Amino acid sequence: MSQPPRILLVTGLSGAGRTTVLKTLEDLGWEAVDNLPLGLLDRLLSSPPAQGAPDTERPLAIGIDSRTRGFDADMILRRIAGLRSTSGQVAEILFLDASDAVLATRFSATRRRHPLALDRAAEVGIALERTMLIPLRNAADHLIDTSTTTSNGLQAEIRAAFGAIAVAPEPTLTVTSFSYKRGLPRDADLVLDVRFLRNPFWDATLRAGTGRDVDVSAYIVADEAYASAMAQIEQLLVTLLPRYRNEGKSYVTVAFGCTGGRHRSVHVAEHMGERLRKAGFSPTIAHRDLVDHRPDAREGSPSEGKDAVVAVRK
Structure with missing residues (x-):
């Protein structure tokens, strides 16, 4: 079975816009999967297309963050490197960042708890998550800081950067x-x-x-x-x-x-x-x-x- 023409790992800090990015990529014609354990990636790549899916292979976006089961930044990087070396697969990392103050404000505004600080202040979870994600941030092929970006602005940035990869389906x-x-x-x-x-x-x-x-x-x-x-x-x-x-x-x-x-x-x-x-x-x-x-x-x-x-x- 043919492989996706491109794999994009979408990761970053909670509250920085990962969900918005995945939804935008999906609207552009990408296949988007959120919080997939990378151990299941081979099974995903070998699975037949979903019923009603386009005949041609679509680029694949995979959302991963600190909540992903068995999260290990170094293991993720090894998995990406393996895809690139063994199959010549185009596999990249998109990292979404934002300042600690902005992230804390977003969690406060939405009344959501930070996934790594369910019983503590959001700032504690943000600091812990930032440390966990340093290897992925350093290895990222694309880095977007959303500190001053609205949801609509982020969507526009993603369409400009990745819209040409897959033709958006006709409405x-x-x-x-x-x-x-x-x-x-x-x-x-x-x-x-x-x-x-x-x-x-x-x-x-x-x-x-x-x-x-x-x-x-x-x-x-x-x-x-x-x-x-x-x-x-x-x-x-x-x-x-x-x-x-x-x-x-x-x-x-x-x-x-x-x-x-x-x-x-x-x-x-x-x-x-x-x-x-x-x-x-x-x-x-x-x-x-x-x-x-x-x-x-x-x-x-x-x-x-x-x-x-x-x-x-x-």
């Missing part, structure tokens, strides 16, 4: 329509109001149709603002979606809303989805409030609170 993209009468979608990242387009509801011959119907679509497309607006919305989405991916977002929902969620928003969601497919994205099209053809379920009906029939397609 799951959903393009949905909705009715403003039923409220905004809770999971929407971008909400675009298409009520500026002329409304087929006011044409008696089109009222019973939906934005998927040819005659309804033709009516909407004939609006003089339609072509320009669609082109500009497409350009906006094509610009923004890759940036959401780069920020490590797993899900992105773009919501188009109109009065009843039946005509204009449905049409725009369908056709914008097609434009995005041609631009290389893979959206799922959903219609939250596309109601059926019962008279009491139509746009403008006083029964607007009835349950909608939600239509979803890839």
Whole structure:
């Protein structure tokens, strides 16, 4: 079985940001394992990929700190050296540090106890842990001091340093329509109001149709603002979606809303989805409030609170 193209040991002082780093690497496409005893590393490397994992091998990040079972800094360094020498494996150490005062403040703010000072002041555990980790700090290939770094800043630093190693997976993209009468979608990242387009509801011959119907679509497309607006919305989405991916977002929902969620928003969601497919994205099209053809379920009906029939397609 092929080995990971890169192994990164993520270690450092408790409270310095190790968990944030591992989560960020995972969002970037790395396989991340926390507090794995190094004695189990060979078993991990020989294990088959998890179900649903990518076909290609991903770089591997292993989180280790003073709580790891059988922690021994010198043994860890020997294990890393063995990987490098026997298999030519790219194996590196990332060490996260911070000043004692900052670490003590973080433990106080979160009301967490230091793992090496459960019944004593956090400063005692910090000093003990710092001594234990000296060999790893001295041998580190990458050293990041987070004393003045926010969580978002640390994430950005990790993305800049390690983002090129593995291509971040594409976010799951959903393009949905909705009715403003039923409220905004809770999971929407971008909400675009298409009520500026002329409304087929006011044409008696089109009222019973939906934005998927040819005659309804033709009516909407004939609006003089339609072509320009669609082109500009497409350009906006094509610009923004890759940036959401780069920020490590797993899900992105773009919501188009109109009065009843039946005509204009449905049409725009369908056709914008097609434009995005041609631009290389893979959206799922959903219609939250596309109601059926019962008279009491139509746009403008006083029964607007009835349950909608939600239509979803890839």
